[in-house]
Amino acid sequence: MIKARAEAAQQLLDRMARGTLDRRAFLKLAAAMGVAVLLDPGQTEQALAAGQTQLANRQAVKDSYDYVIVGAGAAGCIVAARLADAGADVLLVESGGSDDLPQVTTPGLWFTNIGGPLDWKFHAAPSPDVNNRAVPLAMGHVLGGGTSINAMLWVRGVAQDYDDWAQQGCDGWRFSDVLPVFKEIEDWEGGANQWRGAGGPLQIGTAHAPHPTAAAFVDAARQMDIPILDDMNGPMREGAGYANMSINRDGSRASAARAFLRPVLGRPNLTLLLNTDAVRLLFKGSRCTGIALHGADGVRNVAARREIIVTAGGIASAKLLLLSGIGDADDARRAGITPTVDLKGVGRNFQDHPLLFGVALRYKGKFPPRSMTSNAVEAAALVRSDSAVNRPDVMMVLQQVSAVTPEIRAAFGAAPENGFVISPALVRPTSRGRYQLTSADWRQAGRLDAGFLATERDLEATARCIDLCRDLGRQHGFDPVRAAEAIPGRSLGKAALRDFARNATISFGHPVGTCKMGIDEMAVVDSQLRVHGVEGLRVCDSSIMPSIVTGPTSAASHMIGAKAAHMILGTA
Numbered sequence: 001m002i003k004a005r006a007e008a009a010q011q012l013l014d015r016m017a018r019g020t021l022d023r024r025a026f027l028k029l030a031a032a033m034g035v036a037v038l039l040d041p042g043q044t045e046q047a048l049a050a051g052q053t054q055l056a057n058r059q060a061v062k063d064s065y066d067y068v069i070v071g072a073g074a075a076g077c078i079v080a081a082r083l084a085d086a087g088a089d090v091l092l093v094e095s096g097g098s099d100d101l102p103q104v105t106t107p108g109l110w111f112t113n114i115g116g117p118l119d120w121k122f123h124a125a126p127s128p129d130v131n132n133r134a135v136p137l138a139m140g141h142v143l144g145g146g147t148s149i150n151a152m153l154w155v156r157g158v159a160q161d162y163d164d165w166a167q168q169g170c171d172g173w174r175f176s177d178v179l180p181v182f183k184e185i186e187d188w189e190g191g192a193n194q195w196r197g198a199g200g201p202l203q204i205g206t207a208h209a210p211h212p213t214a215a216a217f218v219d220a221a222r223q224m225d226i227p228i229l230d231d232m233n234g235p236m237r238e239g240a241g242y243a244n245m246s247i248n249r250d251g252s253r254a255s256a257a258r259a260f261l262r263p264v265l266g267r268p269n270l271t272l273l274l275n276t277d278a279v280r281l282l283f284k285g286s287r288c289t290g291i292a293l294h295g296a297d298g299v300r301n302v303a304a305r306r307e308i309i310v311t312a313g314g315i316a317s318a319k320l321l322l323l324s325g326i327g328d329a330d331d332a333r334r335a336g337i338t339p340t341v342d343l344k345g346v347g348r349n350f351q352d353h354p355l356l357f358g359v360a361l362r363y364k365g366k367f368p369p370r371s372m373t374s375n376a377v378e379a380a381a382l383v384r385s386d387s388a389v390n391r392p393d394v395m396m397v398l399q400q401v402s403a404v405t406p407e408i409r410a411a412f413g414a415a416p417e418n419g420f421v422i423s424p425a426l427v428r429p430t431s432r433g434r435y436q437l438t439s440a441d442w443r444q445a446g447r448l449d450a451g452f453l454a455t456e457r458d459l460e461a462t463a464r465c466i467d468l469c470r471d472l473g474r475q476h477g478f479d480p481v482r483a484a485e486a487i488p489g490r491s492l493g494k495a496a497l498r499d500f501a502r503n504a505t506i507s508f509g510h511p512v513g514t515c516k517m518g519i520d521e522m523a524v525v526d527s528q529l530r531v532h533g534v535e536g537l538r539v540c541d542s543s544i545m546p547s548i549v550t551g552p553t554s555a556a557s558h559m560i561g562a563k564a565a566h567m568i569l570g571t572a
């Protein structure tokens with residue numbers, strides 16, 4: 001009851017922040033709904049200022065801004081907020097719409113967004129490595145980007161991930177360089193320490209009333225001699241435990257939009273345009289001077305006095321560069337685009353984590369309902385697929401939902417009605433994919449060869465991880481909750497296990513790498529995230545990762561946005 005009233009109060013605040021309610025109407029409704037006492041005066045003033053300011057700014061879009069930022073996801077929200085806070089005149093353009101929706105704010109509903117209106121609904125091209133399936137690749141198409149629809153896992157990876165970047169020529173990106181940035185953005189419920197930050201804008205915590213399957217998972221991991229970690233982000237290493245989530249103390253989703261952007265939307269020097277697509281970058285010689293936008297009123301050009309900053313995510317950032325002639329010049333001509341800069345790496349080096357749905361277990365009796373504050377992924381283990389491997393390369397992910405891919409269902413039967421899944425995930429893939437345009441029309445999705453399980457090493461590690469997940473499910477720790485393994489439910493020989501991997505693979509939702517940072521000929525941006533060969537243009541999001549981090553990519557994407565803001569402002 002109290003929660004329902006708190007949600008009603010939040011919805012009213014959101015409507016006012018969008019500019020669809022004025023102060024009088026807001027106060028009248030709050031009194032009528034009996035939620036006035038729940039309203040924090042500071043939040044009310046912030047929402048009112050945001051609504052009035054953004055309404056006025058939208059009605060008077062200017063011909064030029066200091067910075068134009070494309071994409072309001074994990075990285076874009078942080079860059080925009082920090083630059084606006086520093087006094088710059090900022091335009092933030094987002095293709096998706098508002099995030100004032102219960103399926104965004106309620107953690108337990110996140111997966112209902114996959115394939116729905118808040119998802120770009122992208123698919124990888126069919127590949128024999130996954131039995132010619134066109135694997136769906138969900139990406140957030142809404143204010144907040146992926147952080148508004150993701151599973152809220154907050155995982156930095158391991159320290160070596162960032163040291164690897166530095167070794168590849170990315171100066172300033174060693175783990176010791178990025179740790180302070182991770183710390184400054186978070187408000188970890190356990191308080192600050194050598195590894196963690198407290199008091200930052202983004203609240204991070206673990207499940208407070210975990211589902212019985214989560215405790216069973218951790219017990220089972222202990223029985224497999226996997227180290228148990230009190231906090232999976234500190235120290236960041238092999239082990240199992242309760243997952244960190246980006247979640248507010250009140251149990252609602254903590255997204256980049258809510259944590260970083262909303263508090264500054266009352267600033268007159270920040271304009272947020274929703275439902276607006278960036279379709280092409282504009283140039284004068286080798287300088288990027290502006291951008292062509294497509295919104296409800298058609299196309300308009302906006303100039304950037306200082307820089308254009310592209311934060312459109314793991315695929316769309318590369319797409320915008322390619323549409324603007326930055327990429328392989330021969331490919332550009334073939335697509336009917338005049339080449340601007342011959343940068344062969346744009347769209348290449350694609351990486352994602354294959355995730356398998358999975359090893360399905362039948363629950364003992366009726367599956368207890370999860371709390372709506374649960375992300376349904378409350379525990380995980382980061383391990384090595386083989387003792388010969390020198391660092392963690394696979395993850396076992398508890399999924400407190402009962403689902404398998406259609407191909408696994410056809411071969412092994414439906415997932416049990418009362419059940420849950422242990423998903424193998426390959427978190428250090430060696431294969432690399434490629435994104436390409438199929439036409440010069442920005443509305444066309446283009447083609448992604450994702451490279452899932454495309455190398456022998458990746459297939460072998462994934463197959464081993466299936467066995468590890470099955471082993472985990474057999475441990476006594478699961479006895480209180482597991483009746484039996486339902487899928488695969490029988491032992492699989494080498495060929496059958498590999499076939500299972502090919503049929504069960506989906507995307508973990510972590511596309512990165514298509515505008516990679518570095519100094520080699522395939523690098524797209526330098527270590528300050530400036531596009532090679534172009535002035536006035538940076539790419540500052542998940543697409544710049546030279547190699548994917550060992551775990552979900554949201555935390556690293558936030559860090560990239562925050563570090564980019566420091567670079568632009570000269571504060572790091």
Ligand SMILES: Cc1cc2nc3c(=O)[nH]c(=O)nc-3n(C[C@H](O)[C@H](O)[C@H](O)COP(=O)(O)OP(=O)(O)OC[C@H]3O[C@@H](n4cnc5c(N)ncnc54)[C@H](O)[C@@H]3O)c2cc1C
Pocket residue numbers: 070071072073074075076093094095096114138139140141142143144145146147149150151152153154155276277278279311312313314316317320508509510511541542543551552553554555557558
């Ligand atoms: C279903 C799902 C579950 C996930 N679960 C997790 C998880 O639990 N933990 C985790 O760490 N990571 C998870 N991720 C991944 C994580 O959300 C991403 O790594 C992260 O959001 C990437 O940040 P980004 O800033 O690079 O891009 P995004 O957050 O994707 O933001 C890009 C934004 O740009 C907008 N955009 C794109 N093209 C244009 C254009 N032309 N014009 C204007 N705007 C444009 C998009 O609409 C989007 O809002 C998940 C992702 C999905 C989709």
